[in-house]
Amino acid sequence: MFLRFCGLMLMVVLLAGPVRAQQPAQLLAADTMRLRHHLLTLISTPQPRNHLHPASLQQAATYVRQQLQAAGARTSEQPYEVQGQSYRNLIGSFGPEDGPRLIVGAHYDVCGEQPGADDNGSGVAALLELARLLGQQASLPYRIDLVAYTLEEPPFFRTPQMGSYVHAQALYAAGVPVRGMVALEMLGYYDDRKGSQRYPISLLKLVFGSRGNYVTVAQKFGNGRFGRQFARRYRAAAALPVKRFKAPAWLPGIDFSDHLNYWKFGYSAVLLTDTAFYRNQHYHEPTDTLDRLDMRRLGLAVDAVLATVLQP
Numbered sequence: 001m002f003l004r005f006c007g008l009m010l011m012v013v014l015l016a017g018p019v020r021a022q023q024p025a026q027l028l029a030a031d032t033m034r035l036r037h038h039l040l041t042l043i044s045t046p047q048p049r050n051h052l053h054p055a056s057l058q059q060a061a062t063y064v065r066q067q068l069q070a071a072g073a074r075t076s077e078q079p080y081e082v083q084g085q086s087y088r089n090l091i092g093s094f095g096p097e098d099g100p101r102l103i104v105g106a107h108y109d110v111c112g113e114q115p116g117a118d119d120n121g122s123g124v125a126a127l128l129e130l131a132r133l134l135g136q137q138a139s140l141p142y143r144i145d146l147v148a149y150t151l152e153e154p155p156f157f158r159t160p161q162m163g164s165y166v167h168a169q170a171l172y173a174a175g176v177p178v179r180g181m182v183a184l185e186m187l188g189y190y191d192d193r194k195g196s197q198r199y200p201i202s203l204l205k206l207v208f209g210s211r212g213n214y215v216t217v218a219q220k221f222g223n224g225r226f227g228r229q230f231a232r233r234y235r236a237a238a239a240l241p242v243k244r245f246k247a248p249a250w251l252p253g254i255d256f257s258d259h260l261n262y263w264k265f266g267y268s269a270v271l272l273t274d275t276a277f278y279r280n281q282h283y284h285e286p287t288d289t290l291d292r293l294d295m296r297r298l299g300l301a302v303d304a305v306l307a308t309v310l311q312p
Contacts, residue, residue, distance in 0.1 A: 035129055041063055042124060043289075048113050049109055049110055050111070051085070051151060058088075060108050064148045065077070073146065074093040089149050089167055091145055091167075097143065102144045102182070103269075104127065106126065111154060112153075116288055118282070119280075121290075125298070126301065130146065130306060149163030150163040162261060180226030181267055181269035182269070183269065184272055186276045189293060190297050212275065215240060216242070216272070216274070217242065218271040219271065226268035227246075231270065237303075238304035239300050254271075256271075272301070
């Protein structure tokens with residue numbers, strides 16, 4: 001076991017590499033006021049947006065669809081039923097109709113009775129701002145589908161009732177060619193203090209540092225060419241620190257979002273995150289509020305996604 005652990009640490013060290021950050025060369029940039037507006041709207045539903053309050057969940061879904069339409073996306077819905085209640089994924093497509101597509105997704109539901117500003121209001125806000133920026137591109141090198149998922153949170157996590165499972169399964173059943181998938185999961189919380197960043201294995205702090213001031217591109221071993229390429233391009237494009245993390249799928253946290261369902265159907269998928277509960281102590285708590293988030297760095301995370309997906 002000790003040798004296995006040492007081997008894992010060596011592989012993580014080799015994959016981490018030096019951190020390089022540079023300003024992406026692009027004309028368009030994320031609008032932090034729009035990001036804040038999206039977050040305010042999502043956290044201001046009459047009740048928390050979850051399966052216990054379907055009216056609020058549907059209100060959030062309607063807002064997402066309206067914003068995708070306003071961005072110029074070709075919109076569609078993917079409805080399905082769970083325990084007699086109707087739920088829906090929202091899809092906004094950009095670029096060519098045909099050919100392999102890239103999936104960028106974020107779940108819009110929350111866990112329990114909490115506002116879910118970081119989890120996952122920040123991911124949905126990033127998705128909607130990315131939609132606005134994609135809608136202003138003269139052309140795109142391939143099709144990009146932005147998907148807002150429902151029912152990611154417990155009690156549906158790791159079940160076929162997850163919106164991302166429904167979406168990934170439908171792609172697989174239809175034989176749709178997929179370049180890869182990116183899950184936007186908690187992107188708004190940063191802490192520059194020493195000791196603010198935790199890890200599933202404490203020794204990883206020696207590799208990645210103890211300050212929670214970065215974005216992580218996380219993926220499992222054997223994730224394919226797309227995962228390697230996305231992680232490399234994202235880090236090169238980002239104007240904030242980026243850490244690449246690659247580990248076995250059994251490591252706690254490596255599959256804690258919607259990307260795990262694309263792995264189940266053989267698609268290459270990565271997680272883009274502020275590391276969630278390994279940094280944000282307000283995870284799944286009523287204190288996960290907008291005032292704790294950093295709009296500037298959330299915007300920089302979106303800018304790097306745009307710069308990455310615009311590459312052929």
